[in-house]
Amino acid sequence: MPRMILNETSYFGAGCRSELVTEVKNRGFDKALIVTDAVLVKSGVVEKVTKLLDEAGLAYEIFDKVMPNPTIAVVKEGIETFKKAGADYLIAIGGGSPQDTSKAIGIVINNPEFDDIRSLEGVAPTKKPCVPIIALATTAGTAAEVTINYVITDTEKRRKFVCVDPHDIPIVAIIDSELMASMPTSLKAATGMDALTHAIEGYITLGAWELTDALHLKAIEIIAKSLRASCAGKPEGVEGMALGQYVAGMGFSNVGLGLVHGMAHPLGAFYDTPHGVANAILLPSLMAYNAEFTGEKYRDIAVAMGVKGVEAMALEEARKAAVDAVQQLSIDVKIPTKLTEVGARAEDIEALAEAAMADVCTGGNPRPAKLEDVKDLYRALM
Missing domain, CATH: 1.20.1090.10 (Dehydroquinate synthase-like - alpha domain)
Known part of the structure; x- marks a missing residue:
């Protein structure tokens, strides 16, 4: 039977990242773990988002260890970072790799029985929605901010596995072309x-x-x-x-x-x-x-x-x-x-x-x- 699963809320247009603060405040979140990569931090793209959080006095920590084709090891490190940070939601800034990493982190935090990560492959029987994710796309391609899919690389077995889970979709997607303009x-x-x-x-x-x-x-x-x-x-x-x-x-x-x-x-x-x-x-x-x-x-x-x-x-x-x-x-x-x-x-x-x-x-x-x-x-x- 056909079904449609989409974000609760999505924003579009140059500069729409400003809506991030409104969403965080309206939803009563306390502290974010920002999941991104070092290149986006160095290039100043992440700062375009954190500046908004700073001005609003909203707490966050940054996890920037994500790389292209994110691995099981990176997901596990992100899970531990989330716990140590005392965060209650995720902000994913990036293309498919940070978005996918955020989904895996968020799913395992609320469904710890899948902490081996490999058991998430396919349509895993998770019981709880993932930690809330607000996704800000910086590339125009993967659409990971609106999908129920994510892909993780198993370096030990030299394979990528696809996870399909309605529980992983970000609650908010922010599609701000200004965050994409500096892409090579x-x-x-x-x-x-x-x-x-x-x-x-x-x-x-x-x-x-x-x-x-x-x-x-x-x-x-x-x-x-x-x-x-x-x-x-x-x-x-x-x-x-x-x-x-x-x-x-x-x-x-x-x-x-x-x-x-x-x-x-x-x-x-x-x-x-x-x-x-x-x-x-x-x-x-x-x-x-x-x-x-x-x-x-x-x-x-x-x-x-x-x-x-x-x-x-x-x-x-x-x-x-x-x-x-x-x-x-x-x-x-x-x-x-x-x-x-x-x-x-x-x-x-x-x-x-x-x-x-x-x-x-x-x-x-x-x-x-x-x-x-x-x-x-x-x-x-x-």
Whole structure:
């Protein structure tokens, strides 16, 4: 049965981080643990938030040990830091990694029986909502601030595992494009293609339905219009990407994804490949692989991507037009085209494919995937 789980409250627009103080006071919170990374602290992005807390006399401590592809060890350290700080809520400042780390911390604090972290994989039977999280996004891609998903890296086993839990969604999301404006161009490109992958996979996943279809098509349209401009440093592009990635998150969080994410997660675990880059390299090939199992949906994607004359095309031509439009966008924002460019090795294909087949996202793929298919897909992109 379809369902929709979203934040209690979300704010949008340049400067909307000012609403943080109102939310904290109205909810009666006492002390925050801010979960972020050292780069955002050093660059001054975190200060744009802490300044508001300081001016309002609100207490907080900062945990800035998060790194890309956050690990079990970092989550455990964050849990101990939260306890020692005497905090009663979390403020997540960052992209997917700080957001995911916050979710894992918040879940375990209120559900300590999962303190091994690995047992959170999949749909864990947690009983209590996580510690309240107020999420401030600094990248336009992951949409982690609006999803019920998070991803943790198990370095010991060289794998990433996906956790899906309605109890982990932040109660408040703040989508302030001013916090995203200082992203390096390469990060804007990678996170933007991550957002596009969310929208496209969410649109064709087996769980898709009318409401999420509407969200995903609109997200594709916004992203296709905004990503190039965002990478060029234009404020309207950054603002558009801030909205587009959130709209995609509203959809895919509630219906799942597919094989692109299933194959991207092992690349992050094996080589620390940025998630958006992995998705972007894989997306066109996986779209071609899935095409015959998507009905008319690629025609809709091509229209949303801005391709002209799609309505008059034969179905096969329209499908190719959708794939080509996605490929061209990826090229225009300078995403690598081969997995070897991000360190992937042919001798790892067997292990990568086995990990992809075990990934929770793979089950939503419209075309049933076989192990040999996945090997061939990796091999073709080496």
